[in-house]
Amino acid sequence: MDLNAITVFAQVVDCGSFTHAADALDMTKSTVSRKLVELEKHLGVRLVTRSTRSLVLTPEGERFYQSSLQILELLNQAELEVSANQDLIRGPLKVVLPVELGHQVLGTYINTFLKQYPNVTVNLELSNREVDIISEGIDLYAQVGEIQDSALISRHLTKSQRVLAASPEYLDEFGKISSHQDLQSPHQMVDVYSRAVKLPKWHLIAPKDKDSIQIDLPYRLRVNTITACLKACLDGLGIAVLPEFICREHFTSGKLVQLLPEYTMPEVSVSLVYADRQLMPKRKKVFIRYLLEAFESNTRANH
Known part of the structure; x- marks a missing residue:
């Protein structure tokens, strides 16, 4: 051949x-x-x-x-x-990331990795589609939420803290939220549905008794990205559950209001996922280790 x-x-x-x-x-x-x-x-x-x-x-x-x-x-x-050149790290890597995770979290680390390893090329796809890592030949994927394929290897990267948010204009129109009992009609949510991001249902954990309270609001708008959900929330189309770090600047500016801050929500795990291969290319091993170490180092620095 x-x-x-x-x-x-x-x-x-x-x-x-x-x-x-x-x-x-x-x-x-x-x-x-x-x-x-x-x-x-x-x-x-x-x-x-x-x-x-x-x-x-x-x-x-x-x-x-x-x-x-x-x-x-x-x-x-x-x-x-x-x-x-046996110590040279080189060759292609095929990487798929959920949109917001790529844009706002991991993209910078990938760019710095490429500067450090100039003989590596990365084919990066930012998408909220459902992927098949093995059949598509994907070297690395970042899973937000539960990992459902036990045949894959996962490395924990971080946990995403989520918060309830709404715009002041929305609250003026539909009413203030002072307890979980207020989360009912006429209030509505901006729903996020994505095959890539496995988010749990809306659950609030009460501050004193730690009971889990499930919230089920109707929606007028369903989107498949966090960015679209944030924009809709800013525009007053409903209450949203969003990653805290994405809302932080809008809470500070007053464009969004954090609802029920005394309640907590289940954190969402973020993991690096890849196929179990005995002959894993050296570039892939180095890339995974680089992301994990760089992210951990940056997290420590911010705390």
Whole structure:
């Protein structure tokens, strides 16, 4: 089997087009296409379904793509072990993060990591979609909330404190909130629903007896990002449950009011999640360790 053809195939999948793959490999588009056709003939199956607008992996192509990544990684590791660059951290990382976590928390750490390790490339996707880490070949994902796949490895990063918030304009229109009993009609919430972020139901923990009180308000607006929820809350569309750090500046400015601060809410865990692989690339190990240590160091400094 032509190992070069495997490299070409993997690049086509990563780039999503023959043209971009050809540019990345410094080949002509016709050469890339020919290499893929030769590989498919050798295997006796179609790996990619081609159309004028997109490339879609066949089920056989998806399985072979995952195997190809492991083959190429083994070759890369073998090269490093016998070369003068065996301590060099290099290669690609595919990372997916929930939108707000990427923008407001982890993005800066990734940028500083890349400055420290110039031979590593990161393909970063900020999305609130549900991901399949193994089938999509994702190196690292950040899970907000409960981790449901026990086959994955998780490393605890932090806990997110959540608070109840509303705008002064909203409270003027619908009434003040002085106890949990006030959280009923005509009050309404801004609901956040995301397959990526596994948030618990609205629960308040009473200050004295520590009883858990579930709140179930109707909503007029459902969104899939914390940013959209914050904007709707600022615009007076309802009560929202938001991460405390996102609301802090708005509480200070008076644009938002923290409701029932004497009550607490269950904290939400944030974890780094990845597949259990015996031959984990060195760059991935270093990247995970870097994020954990940098975040812990920054947390200590802020306290």
